[in-house]
Amino acid sequence: MKVLLMYRDHDFDLQQKLPSNEEALIQDLELNTLFNAMSLGDNFLFEVAKKSVLSSVYSDLDTILYRQDVLKDSLKNSSIVRNIYNIAVEAIENEKKYYFSIFTRYPAAILHSSMDVLHMFMEMLKKLKSIADQHADKFESEGFKRFFTMLKKELDDEYFESIQNHLKELEFRDGILISAELGKGNKGVNYILRKQEDKKQSLIDRIFSKRPDAYTFYISERDESGARALSDLKDRGINLVANALAQSADHILSFFNILRTELAFYIGCLNLYEKLAQIGEPVSFPIPVASSERRHSFKGLYDVCLALTMEQKIVGNDLNADNKDLAIITGANQGGKSTFLRSIGLAQLMMQCGMFVPAEYFSANICDGIFTHYKRKEDATMKSGKLDEELSRMSDIVDNIKPNSMVLFNESFAATNEREGSEIARQIITALIEKRIKVFFVTHLFEFAYSFYNKKLENVIFLRAERRNDGKRTFKITEGKPLQTSYGEDLYKKIFGESY
Structure with missing residues (x-):
């Protein structure tokens, strides 16, 4: 009997190999929050949720x-x-x-x-x-x-x-009928369990019907050796049947x-x-398209993990990035850029594993790989600098990535000065989009962002975290050219006050 509720032609393999970057995806997209909401404390549900979501890259x-x-x-x-x-x-x-x-x-x-x-x-x-x-x-x-x-x-x-x-x-209510042959040394061989004769005969027929010759012997109640020998004969006779029955139960x-x-x-x-x-958050079934296409549009997309953590509705975003290979997101500090980037990755994984997505509408092409490159804390062992560590992780991504994949960058290559970081980012991103890899890049590297803006490329879209004139963040991400400031002064005033 086949279940076939996950695939048309084969079973879901809980032991399947997950992508090499599973730990980075879990950490950067905060996937454990999603898995916990799906499992409600059930370890088995958690494991299935994890395997289903992370294997969706295939x-x-x-x-x-x-x-x-x-x-x-x-x-x-x-x-x-x-x-x-x-x-x-x-x-x-x-x-x-x-x-x-x-x-x-x-x-x-x-x-x-x-x-x-x-x-x-x-x-x-x-x-x-x-x-x-x-x-x-x-x-x-x-x-x-x-x-x-x-x-x-x-x-x-x-x-x-x-x-x-x-x-x-x-159940052998009428005893066990076994046949055997004599082998070398008069040892029993070829033990076979036989079917009992039909008991549907009338009493008269059973009494007067001709029976084959048979010999009977009895074992004394105190004969332990005889009892063990008889038990051994019984086990030899029912061994094949017992194993067949056990296999049926296993099936x-x-x-x-x-x-x-x-x-x-x-x-x-x-x-x-x-x-x-x-919570009152909407969901919808996405419209996936082939990986060879370039589609990424949505309405009301929100970070499902943030909503689950806060247990309340959060700000959603709209976007039409169809036919785009690169989205560069800039703007005010704490304006919702990282949250927006995480919502992109979460929705993509949820769509690809066949789930609904946290949006009113969502359509995107399938990605043949999903990677994240987020900034990390300083190496406490001082074995390498932050830039070395970032480039090492980037090298791992390059070793495993293939065309029609997607990479989410969050404040990458900012561990060095503006000029060097921008040049590193520019060369890496240029190489990726030439290989038909979709990129979302959150950055404060103005030189990097503006270098792409000046090229007026049709396959690049520029987004910006919205900030009102009074400095208030709306947490909306809208189209807009890169700005040279991230409005760090707003945070300074918020923390230390206007008098400083």
Whole structure:
């Protein structure tokens, strides 16, 4: 049985390798805040959220749209989806109660333990079948429709009846019938468990029917060696059946594990959706386009992690950067530039893993890699200067980046003087956009920003943190040419007062 709620043609791999820059993405975009909101303290949900979001750099357009449809169904039928998830969790937790590792080398113990597990699994599967029968028509996505169709087809009445009959037969209420052959040294070989004769005969037929010749011997109650020998014969006979039954239980357990894992992503999305709804923040399903295109436009985009941290609505931004390879963001200190940059990265990751995004409208091309280059604190060990450390991280990015990726720069290359920092930034950014890499660059390096502004390039857009005449920050990012000041004087007055 296949789940296929994350991909059309294969299961979601919780052990998959994450991008080499996962730690930088988590730190710079404050992703743990997002993961915590999705998991609500559940470690398993946290892990699935982390793997789903960070592995989205490998997503394709078809997978994104496939997941969006499944998530839309989940939002419309949240209680049903949560019920299915809870059934999977219950089945997995119950299975652990029947596992006795100290007995696993004894076929009889394996057999009885596996039978108990299968009886329990049958009840869980019947619950899933009942949900499919009652609610399948409420779902419209390809993923859920195929999932419910599979349940109805695989878990029909004939399947459950067949399982019940097999389990009843394996109780061996009338004893165990085993055949064997004599091998070298008259040792028993080729032990085979045989099916009991049909017991549906009438009493008269059973009494007078001809039976094959048979010999019977009895073991004394005090004969421990004989009892052990008989037990050994029994284990040899049921060994293959016990292993087959254990494999069947493992197969069904694997189904529940995959179901739990794939639904965990959507449960995390439901948790996040409900949290943002409480705050009053809007979400929407983005419109992704192929990575070869250049599209980046949105309305009301906000930093979802900041909203979750403050637990209140925050300022959103609008932008039309279609057909742009480079966005240079300048303006007043503490004007919302870093928050805006983080909202870009978060929305891109959320879109690429098939989630809704924190915006009223959002459309962007898929990126074949997402990288961040943020300023870091001084190296406490003094093994290298800040500029060396920045260039080292930039070198790592260059080693792993490829065309149609995206890089978010925040105050990069400012560890040296204005002229050198601007020249380093100019050469690096020029090389990146020549290789079809999308760049968002927050900076106070005026020479760098103005050098691009003077070129009047059609694929470059200039944004600025808005500041009113009285110095008040609106936290809005609007189009505007670079300014030579970041209005540090405003912060000075705010901290030390007008008299200084």
